[in-house]
Amino acid sequence: MPPQRAQESPFLRLPAEIRLQIYGLLLLPQRAKDLLPSLGIEHSSTKDYFDYETKQDCSANVSHPTLMIRTLDPDHYTQRYSPDKPAPIRSRYSVRCDRFRSACKSTTYLCLNASSRLQSSVAIMRSNKQIHFECADLLYSSSTFDFDTHVEAIVPFFSDLTPFARSSIRGVRVVKRALAYDKEFDRCEWSTALRYLTSPSTGLALRKLELGIVAGRPGDNGWDGVPTYSADYFRDCTIDGEEGMEWIRHLLQFKGLQELVVKAVVEHCPPATNSSAMAKYVRFSASVEEGFKEFLSSRLLDGGVAE
Structure with a gap:
């Protein structure tokens, strides 16, 4: 949204504290079960490393959520992003993926416990720079990013963020x-x-x-x-x-x-x-x-x- 149009937006004329409340309802979990991993997504996470924390119980802290970033299984990656489908926005990287960790395949990362509501709500961050700044500060500063043993995903994940979002973590x-x-x-x-x-x-x-x-x-x-x-x-x-x-x-x-x-x-x-x-x-x-x-x-x- 151009700067002049942004100033004319009724939403951006709301007091900042009200906008932050709205962002919180969109981007932050409202119930502990919102942080439970999706079973389908969890099964798509690479098994090259054993995951030491794929489960979160219903006492999870919704005021400071933990978002689980994992490497996507390379076989699921090729199914999801075959040559006839659009390439992912996320960075690709290689992981060792056979039994003896001798072969490498290309893949990317995913968030195991990003609810469907969160996945659709983050689109608001693309509205304009001001909304992105306000949302990024809330979302990234409020969350702990858990990579477990999937440390190969750290550089691609953080590199894909904007400098402001990265500085908010x-x-x-x-x-x-x-x-x-x-x-x-x-x-x-x-x-x-x-x-x-x-x-x-x-x-x-x-x-x-x-x-x-x-x-x-x-x-x-x-x-x-x-x-x-x-x-x-x-x-x-x-x-x-x-x-x-x-x-x-x-x-x-x-x-x-x-x-x-x-x-x-x-x-x-x-x-x-x-x-x-x-x-x-x-x-x-x-x-x-x-x-x-x-x-x-x-x-x-x-x-x-x-x-």
Whole structure:
């Protein structure tokens, strides 16, 4: 809408607080169940990585929703965007997609729990620049963007946003498969994503980081008696020189965080007696919500709080 026409718009002559209320009704969930993933869309999400959080219960926070961004399964991508159909507006990228993660296919990302109401309502953001600014500030600053282990979607997703929308985002969630499960391609995808999130040139101003770390526990009592790493251990060790811990260096580049959530995403693993590498992984896993969390909080938080 041209500037002169925008000034003549009855809607834009409404008080700003009323416009924001209208945007909120259009763009934000009104009920907790509005944040539940669509089963059809969830099945279209790539299975290359196991999803550690595809479900949200009916106690989800509607005042600060979590939007789950996932990589679209490449086979669904080719069905949805075959050569005789229009190309997607979203950026394409390649993912490793066979059993041994040796073959790559082109795909894109999608939001698992974007309700049909939200998908149709975001069209209002294309009305004009003023409405886009007002809507983007509300939608993106109110939401946490959850990528789980689908960190390969981070750069395409944020790059597709306008600079203003990107600067409005305050919170992200990622999950790291660490140590025993860390492969060369995981390291590459992680470093690329974290460099983007922490680079001043991207225009992001994150205030909240939710970090899930896959933690191995050999049975329900597998951490009993396991000596944990203290925060001082992580402060004193040379992270770049510790095999399997190089990824932590990228985390330490975050600046200005006000809130940090560190959670151990627990799954079964072999006994610590299997090998020295597994013993180290079990010990690190038992330390995630204690010494490691304390260490990260001391390095990343700018006067905020850790959970």
